[in-house]
Amino acid sequence: MTILKQKDFTEHTNPRLAAGEQQEKDVAFYLRRAFKNNENFLVLNDYRFTFNEEIAQIDHLVVHRTGFIIIESKSIFGEVKVNSHGEWSRSYKGQWTGMPSPIIQAELQKDLLRKLMIANVELFLGKILGIQTQVTHREWDVLCTVSNNCILHREDIPKSISKQVIKSESVADEVKRIGGYSKIGSLLSTKPVFNDEELKNIGEFLLERCLSNVTTNVLSSTNHAEKLESETIEQPIVTKIEAIKEQPNNEKTISLACKKCGETEKLTAQYGKYGYYVQCGVCETNTSMKTPCPACGNPKSRIKKQGNHYWLTCDCSYNEVLFVNK
Incomplete structure (x- = not known):
């Protein structure tokens, strides 16, 4: 690494x-x-x-x-x-x-x-x-x-x-x-x-925390028991985000709700020890953003952050906005 x-x-x-x-x-x-x-x-x-x-x-x-x-x-x-x-x-x-x-x-x-x-x-x-x-x-x-x-x-x-x-x-x-x-x-x-x-x-x-205006590459070392995942944020993702910024009313998002009270609006994105999650502004419950891929059901889908947008990506090429931090 x-x-x-x-x-x-x-x-x-x-x-x-x-x-x-x-x-x-x-x-x-x-x-x-x-x-x-x-x-x-x-x-x-x-x-x-x-x-x-x-x-x-x-x-x-x-x-x-x-x-x-x-x-x-x-x-x-x-x-x-x-x-x-x-x-x-x-x-x-x-x-x-x-x-x-x-x-x-x-x-x-x-x-x-x-x-x-x-x-x-x-x-x-x-x-x-x-x-x-x-x-x-x-x-x-x-x-x-x-x-x-x-x-x-x-x-x-x-x-x-x-x-x-x-x-x-x-x-x-x-x-x-x-x-x-x-x-x-x-x-x-x-x-x-x-x-x-x-x-x-x-x-x-x-x-x-890196601003997303350039390509990011992660190189892992086999000397670590838990390796950083090898990933590349490719240009198409950046382009897609820019398009969303220009047309905010056309965003395609996946439903994300508080696991306790079901709130969908008063949510704030956070990052913790176990990855990205949202904190509910109603009951203060934390809900992980990790979710199986809607396309293939893969439980090991990944969350990518680009600005205030959080993307759900999968090896099956699924790639959609999961949450927008407002």
């Missing part, structure tokens, strides 16, 4: 956009080569999420045994300087101009992700002696990758920032240095460590 999310890159005619995509592609390549079969790391490229009415996009998110690494990619091909105040400047054809700090950008994304994880920690971490474990004091690191041919004037960059700025080709080594793990080493350390089940749960949680 390593590369949880990849990005479908497009060909840009705009040189600046093309350079940015190439930089992200390069970093994704180095991460994939290093961690594709490493069960101690989860990698999500181009991870987009929303929390507290804020939207964030992380170029590369790495989850390791002791924490999280947020990586901001910058396609800088000239020279880079950072002054003592942490202010960035770059050169292009001999002309120096200021630029936003990618470290500050990544820190903002990190803070929002941290708040999202803290607010939902009971969904992916368990309890010890009845006390809920937390992610608050896990390791939260930020890195900025620049193009391999960029010239970094490290002699002028503050040390605290210099160690966060690396060339693309060094990203895998730096991630290993930060998130390196061994069972023997963990016994000698006081750092809390995510176990296999917690890593799996974190991966599932992050994918469930």
Whole structure:
């Protein structure tokens, strides 16, 4: 269970956009080569999420045994300087101009992700002696990758920032240095460590909260007793959802009702330890969304979330909206 999310890159005619995509592609390549079969790391490229009415996009998110690494990619091909105040400047054809700090950008994304994880920690971490474990004091690191041919004037960059700025080709080594793990080493350390089940749960949680504007691929490892299910959210599903948004009165939904009182309107979608469910606003009863496939009766149908739409899908090609969270 390593590369949880990849990005479908497009060909840009705009040189600046093309350079940015190439930089992200390069970093994704180095991460994939290093961690594709490493069960101690989860990698999500181009991870987009929303929390507290804020939207964030992380170029590369790495989850390791002791924490999280947020990586901001910058396609800088000239020279880079950072002054003592942490202010960035770059050169292009001999002309120096200021630029936003990618470290500050990544820190903002990190803070929002941290708040999202803290607010939902009971969904992916368990309890010890009845006390809920937390992610608050896990390791939260930020890195900025620049193009391999960029010239970094490290002699002028503050040390605290210099160690966060690396060339693309060094990203895998730096991630290993930060998130390196061994069972023997963990016994000698006081750092809390995510176990296999917690890593799996974190991966599932992050994918469930991922905004659905890009294709998502889940790659599973045979080293886990309970494997993440291999799935691909294909473009036709995204297209279908967009059509529903344009014609909300034509939605085709399956009947979903509270198992206790039969309420069908005052229901709110939730996600918990056992998957998606709806909470009744009348009697407060929780009802699982899991239901046999209406087409073939398969009890192992799956729930897919896309925005506020919850789809019931089956291996028999059945694919319909089960519930719309209003």
